[in-house]
Amino acid sequence: MVTFNKVEFGERLRKFRKQKGLSQENLATIINKNSSTIARYETGKLVPDAEDIFLMCRELEISESNLFNNRIENTDNSTNPFNTKTLYIYYNGYYSTSKKYDKCKFKINIIPKENYCAIEFVNYKTDKIYMTGHIESDNFMAFLKFNNYVPNSPRLECTQININISGGINRLMQGALFCTNGIYEPSVRKCFISTTDIEFTDEMLEELKITDSEYKRMEEINIYYLDIKNKEDF
Secondary structure, eight states: OOOOOHHHHHHHHHHHHHHTTOOHHHHHHHTTOOHHHHHHHHHTSSOOOHHHHHHHHHHHTOOHHHHTTTOOOOTTOOSOTTOSSEEEEEEEEEETTTTEEEEEEEEEEEEEOSSSEEEEEEETTTOOEEEEEEEEEOSSEEEEEEEESSTTOSSOOEEEEEEEOTTOSSSOEEEEEEEEOTTOOEEEEEEEEESSOOOOOHHHHHHTSOOHHHHHHHHHHSOOOOOOOOOOOO
16 A cells, blocks of 8 residues: 655655755745745645655755655565566667667566665666666556666666556566657657566567557547556467
8 A cells, every 4th residue: 555654755855955955945945935835844734746846856956756765665565566586578679770670678677675676777688787776666557767877878868667567467567668769759668577588479569569549549639648458468
């Protein structure tokens, strides 16, 4: 069950503000509020809205997840809903050498920490680490959030994988992969995730294509939704 403690949220906000050397008035100026509002945030009497959280985190140089303790607990109190140290991800990716889209297969290493689970996005064959991040999950969805492995990389990498775990983890899970290309064009594509190493078949690749119903829905509401409801295993 997902829980939220307003007092603990406020205490974390106070801790990061003091670490940054800012007064309540300094932080209030950033979000165009008064210092008494920050005081109410920090005592848990008031919860900031999404925009205020974004602005404060940017000023404090932390991620939003830091204020939420980098953790969303599952009903089994586990920060790793997959019960494995390695995931395998399959998607239709672009190869710059051949300038073609084809099967892409990577590994995701899961490393338990004291208060969260760290993750690594690595090359399937060479184990080269491309990005690192953390997991947030409940009993229905798992969100894998990645950033550059090398902090001073010339191009910022921010990737997220949303995985449908509502049907269980001991089967092929469907997900959505959000990323950007070399010129920062955003993209979203379907992917499969497995707790075991399986062959990336042509049938799986076919299932990863955007369907006519998904295109039609996008045209009707001008919003793009992917169907990642898990189907029968291949």
